[in-house]
Structures are given as structure tokens and as C-alpha cells.
Amino acid sequence: MMRSGWSDYGTRFADEESVETYARLYGEGTYDEYVWSLERPTVVDLLRQERHQRGRLRLLDFACGTGRTLAAVDEVADEVTGVDISAEMARHAARSSPKADIKVGCVLSEELLSGPYDAVTIFRFFLNAPQKLRLPVLRKIREHMERDALLVFNNHGHCPSLRSLAVRVPKPRPQPPNELRHRDIVQLLSDSGFRIERRYGFSLFPPVLHRHLPAPVLRRADAAAASPRLRRIPQRVMSEQLYVARAVGEP
Incomplete structure (x- = not known):
């Protein structure tokens, strides 16, 4: 049974064609895939360090979708679990990460x-x-994590940012754009038993x-802004x- 609020997601991606369309929208050559190419080395390095410190890594990728994150991390972790509410998404994820x-x-x-997990990734x-x-979802996940387990996740609609302006142009929307502020993230983590250690910014x-200006120029600028040398400035x-x-305290 699906909770209210997820049923539309399960229905939207209930067949192979809709999931294939999703994969193309966020797949090779797209803006989203490019941003992921900037993020991925940081994510993999964080998990590799965690495994080195622990001697093993039992990882959960929640809302795994078509398995993009799983495909990037399954060689780093010793045990990998992917969870998604869409059966068709899950089938694609299984192909991306047979392990x-x-x-x-x-x-x-x-x-x-099951767990307890040493690390959890949550994207989009x-x-x-x-x-x-x-x-409720983050608290449920926290119940299945080690006391000091690692959580890595993204907010792909940060406000304030240039995106905040772009989603309001050229005319006001009937509903507010989908955005999250840093303070919202801080409160969410605090209320569910986590402490922020770091955050990184990508996609200036x-x-x-990217669709209306020379994309190669913007991509080079994005890559430079996300580099370790400069990332603190525009983050x-x-x-x-x-x-x-x-994760802090008892589950």
C-alpha cells in the first residue's frame, strides 16, 4: 500500500515507456547528467573514505529510480540495497546495478x-x-542506520540561486516553484537525528x-565553480x- 503523495509517482512510472522517457530526459548529454558528472566523484570519494574507516560498507540507496547512483557506488560498497516505490523504476535499477x-x-x-546501514544515499x-x-521517511530510514552512519543526499532546487529567478520568469506561476532552503534542510536533519558535516555546491x-546560451561555455564555468579551489566562493x-x-544519538 502506498501513502498519499507517492501514489502519483507510482502511477506516473508504472510502465516501461514512461521510465524510458524519464531516463532519456535525465540521461547522457543532458544538463542533469552533466551536473551528476560533477557530483559523482565527490559522492564516490566520500563513500570510499567511509568504507576505509569502517573496513566495510553496507549501503542503502533510497528512492533509487533507474539506478544511476547505484551504478556509481556499487563497486565501493560491500553490500548495496536499492529501494523505490515504482516497480518499473526498480527493474531498470536492477539492470544498472546487478549486485x-x-x-x-x-x-x-x-x-x-533491514540494515543497520553504514551509509545512505538519497538523490532527487x-x-x-x-x-x-x-x-517520517527520514526518521524511518534513521531507524535502520548505525549510530554514526553517513547520509549523503542532494537538494536540486536550492533557494536562493539563479534557478530561483529562472523558475519565476517570464511570468508568475499559479503555484510557488518547488524549492528548498538551507534552513529547511537543517531543520529536517535535526528533527530526524542527523548533524550536517559538510555541503557542496554545484550548478551555478x-x-x-544551458538551453539558450552556449552550453560548453556555461559547463566550463560550472566545472570551475565546483572545483575544490573555488567551490567555497559561490557554494x-x-x-x-x-x-x-x-547520524547522531540513538535510532
Whole structure:
């Protein structure tokens, strides 16, 4: 059974054609794939360091979608679990990462998680999920994590950023754009038993500029802004925020 707020997602991606369309929209050559290419080395390095410190790594990729994150991390982790509410998404994820144990369903109403996990990755979930589900879901995941486990996740609609301006142009929308502020993330983590250790910024220029201006120039600028040497300067106005947090206290 699916909780209200996720049923539309399960319906939207209930068949292979819709998932293939999704994969093309965010696949090779797209703006989103480029941003992921900037993020991926940082994510993999964080997980590799965690495994080195622990001597092993049992990883959960929540809302795994078509398996993009799983494909990047399954060589780093010793055990990998992927969870998604869409069965068709999960089938794609299984092809992307044959090593992973893929589970389908809603974590709030089904016993899908085992753990305890040493690390959890969550991408493209918090911004898209209804607000009323974010805290319950993260608390449920926290229950299945080691006390000092690592959490790595993104906010791909950070406000304020150039994206904040772009989504309001050329005319006001009937509903507010989908955005999350840093303070919202801080509160969410605090309320669910996590402490932020670091955050990184990616994607200075929003997708609309990449579509209407010379993309190679903007991509070089984005890559430079995300480099370790410069990333602290524009981090707070980047559209994509990568968070690194640590589980604290008892689950």
C-alpha cells in the first residue's frame, strides 16, 4: 500500500515507456547528467573514505529510480540495497546495478529496510516529495542506520540561486516553484537525528541558461565553480546542493 503523495509517482512510472522517457530526459548529454558528472566523484570519494574507516560498507540507496547512483557506488560498497516505490523504476535499477538487492514499496507501510546501514544515499527525493512525508521517511530510514552512519543526499532546487529567478520568469506561476532552503534542510536533519558535516555546491547556471546560451561555455564555468579551489566562493548560490550528514544519538 502506498501513502498519499507517492501514489502519483507510482502511477506516473508504472510502465516501461514512461521510465524510458524519464531516463532519456535525465540521461547522457543532458544538463542533469552533466551536473551528476560533477557530483559523482565527490559522492564516490566520500563513500570510499567511509568504507576505509569502517573496513566495510553496507549501503542503502533510497528512492533509487533507474539506478544511476547505484551504478556509481556499487563497486565501493560491500553490500548495496536499492529501494523505490515504482516497480518499473526498480527493474531498470536492477539492470544498472546487478549486485544490488532491489526492493519495491513504501517504507512507511512495508518492512523493506533491514540494515543497520553504514551509509545512505538519497538523490532527487526531498525536493520532489510532499513536505508531510519528508520527516517520517527520514526518521524511518534513521531507524535502520548505525549510530554514526553517513547520509549523503542532494537538494536540486536550492533557494536562493539563479534557478530561483529562472523558475519565476517570464511570468508568475499559479503555484510557488518547488524549492528548498538551507534552513529547511537543517531543520529536517535535526528533527530526524542527523548533524550536517559538510555541503557542496554545484550548478551555478540553471538549465534554462544551458538551453539558450552556449552550453560548453556555461559547463566550463560550472566545472570551475565546483572545483575544490573555488567551490567555497559561490557554494551558497548554487542550484544543486550536496549534503553530507552524520547520524547522531540513538535510532
